[in-house]
Amino acid sequence: MKLEKLHLDKKNNKLILRIKDSNEEMVNTLRRVILEEVPTLAIEEVELFNNSSVLYDEMIALRMGLIPIKTDLDGYNFRDKCTCEGAGCAKCQVKISLKSGKKGYVMASEAKSSDPKCTFVYDMPIVKTLAGQKLEVEATAILGRGKVHAKWCPGHVFFRREVEMEVDDKKIKDAKKIAELLPEVFELKGNKLSVNEESLYMNTNYDAAKFDGITIKETDNFIFTLESWGQLSTKEILETAAEIMVEKVEDFIGQLEE
Numbered sequence: 001m002k003l004e005k006l007h008l009d010k011k012n013n014k015l016i017l018r019i020k021d022s023n024e025e026m027v028n029t030l031r032r033v034i035l036e037e038v039p040t041l042a043i044e045e046v047e048l049f050n051n052s053s054v055l056y057d058e059m060i061a062l063r064m065g066l067i068p069i070k071t072d073l074d075g076y077n078f079r080d081k082c083t084c085e086g087a088g089c090a091k092c093q094v095k096i097s098l099k100s101g102k103k104g105y106v107m108a109s110e111a112k113s114s115d116p117k118c119t120f121v122y123d124m125p126i127v128k129t130l131a132g133q134k135l136e137v138e139a140t141a142i143l144g145r146g147k148v149h150a151k152w153c154p155g156h157v158f159f160r161r162e163v164e165m166e167v168d169d170k171k172i173k174d175a176k177k178i179a180e181l182l183p184e185v186f187e188l189k190g191n192k193l194s195v196n197e198e199s200l201y202m203n204t205n206y207d208a209a210k211f212d213g214i215t216i217k218e219t220d221n222f223i224f225t226l227e228s229w230g231q232l233s234t235k236e237i238l239e240t241a242a243e244i245m246v247e248k249v250e251d252f253i254g255q256l257e258e
């Protein structure tokens with residue numbers, strides 16, 4: 001399996017790779033390991049001391065559970081595998097408290113975390129309060145995996161076959177019109193269509209194939225897109241996924257030898 005970086009948008013946590021010398025099974029395994037196995041921090045327990053807002057306690061808890069938390073994978077253990085044996089300690093859980101009594105939106109940025117490295121990634125509204133309404137919450141975040149609950153999922157991953165586009169200038173009837181209809185795919189150079197290579201991995205653009213003279217062929221390569229929800233960088237997600245895949249193979253070999 002060979003990886004080539006095609007596009008990295010650090011601000012939006014998006015990475016697009018070309019994967020060569022592989023097959024659907026391997027690429028899909030990588031996708032599933034990212035979605036289901038790469039751990040992140042998310043709120044698991046919520047204690048509400050005061051909630052006079054319009055949302056039920058359960059809804060506040062659910063909303064807070066889904067807000068991504070910046071995750072320090074080296075700093076935390078899974079609670080059930082921690083030295084505290086599941087009791088909960090500073091090595092396996094982050095305490096997040098939120099106290100608000102003002103009118104208007106209660107925002108995620110008002111929450112205080114016991115670990116300044118592990119705070120909410122985005123400033124999202126949690127609830128809108130009227131004058132006199134209060135919210136006081138103490139929440140506990142722990143490491144978990146996406147296969148248990150989607151709140152621990154580190155991002156959005158998908159892949160598809162890379163396509164090649166061939167343009168036969170002799171068969172093209174109206175190059176200008178095609179370039180106008182699909183401006184992200186084609187540029188008009190003189191009277192000829194020139195393909196914007198970047199559009200081939202950013203979009204599928206199979207629409208282009210309905211015109212005479214344009215053929216789209218699938219190649220053996222894959223275009224792999226990974227968008228992090230913000231808990232981990234795309235690099236951390238891929239590195240952790242690779243480590244987990246190796247661990248699983250070693251575990252399998254170990255079982256065969258027993």
Ligand SMILES: [Zn+2]
Pocket residue numbers: 079082083084085086087088089090091092093
């Ligand atoms: Zn612990």
